[in-house]
Amino acid sequence: MKKALSILSILFMTLSYGQEVKQIPQINVSGEGKVKVIPDEATIEVTVETKGNNAKDVKKQNDIKIEAALKFIKKMNLAPSDFKTQRVALNPQYDYEKKKHNYNATQTIEILLKDLSKYDELMEGLVDAGINRIDNVTFQSSKLVQYQSEARKLAIKEAKLKAEDYVSVIGQKVGRAITISDNTQNYYPQPRYMAMKTMEMADMSVPRETLAVGEINITANVTVSFILE
Structure with missing residues (x-):
């Protein structure tokens, strides 16, 4: 019986291969x-960058400028959901010539500006507040x-x-x-x-x-x- 089934299986496979696809x-x-x-809107990334040889002072100066920038953004009547802190960093940098460490502090704010007519006012106010880097501006719909x-x-x-x-x-x-x-x-x-x-x-x-x-x-x-x- 098993032998007969095996023969039938082989025959079926042969016929299948012979059929044209x-x-x-x-x-x-x-x-x-x-x-x-x-x-009709833009996503803007701006940064405050401060440098110095004392980590605490560098961070404090950076925080003061960011606080001023955030106060100005709120004054522009942007919705709280339209701006946020994107990145915060404090990094040591070694000066090989003077053989000492300096520090670099950065804080980045991302802003969604839904009214492009306010672009100039916003950017000028941010620069006045202490923003010293415009990292990216992306226009979108x-x-x-x-x-x-x-x-x-x-x-x-x-x-x-x-x-x-x-x-x-x-x-x-x-x-x-x-x-x-x-x-x-x-x-x-x-x-x-x-x-x-x-x-x-x-x-x-x-x-x-x-x-x-x-x-x-x-x-x-x-x-x-x-x-x-």
């Missing part, structure tokens, strides 16, 4: 959707999720249009999609902005423009496989 006619195409948006959805839909439409263009010359039609791969890479463009003028150089009676916000591109990339009919 049916290929499904299909086409693979890529699509890109792009939505251009004017940013408060409606990012909505625009990402629009970009994905445009990407699918472009993929289907490409497929229809290809098969139009061979007498076939594009059928249903069988696979969709999202190849989108999140990328947040850095801003283009002009250097902020000092209070001494600026003519306060003349409106100033220190930002060139421009547009940001919200992009989606997909790969789609369609059945050919």
Whole structure:
């Protein structure tokens, strides 16, 4: 009985290998959707950096300036959830020429500015309060999720249009999609902005423009496989 089952199993496997695998006619195409948006908010990272040869004094000076910066931010009526301390550090640095340690203290504040018309006032006030580093300014949209959805839909439409263009010359039609791969890479463009003028150089009676916000591109990339009919 076992011998007979073994023979049947071998016969079934032989028949299976002998059968031709049916290929499904299909086409693979890529699509890109792009939505251009004017940013309506910015994420700003600013830092107070102080140096000296006494760790306690360096930290104290740094704390005083950060306290002044935070008071100014609150005076700008920003919501408490729109600013936070991002990083705090106090590091020894050895001076090999003088053969002694110096200390470097830094504190970084991250600010979400939802009204770009306040940018100049905010940055000037922060510098006056003691901020001496602008680490990063990233422009973005408060409606990012909505625009990402629009970009994905445009990407699918472009993929289907490409497929229809290809098969139009061979007498076939594009059928249903069988696979969709999202190849989108999140990328947040850095801003283009002009250097902020000092209070001494600026003519306060003349409106100033220190930002060139421009547009940001919200992009989606997909790969789609369609059945050919």
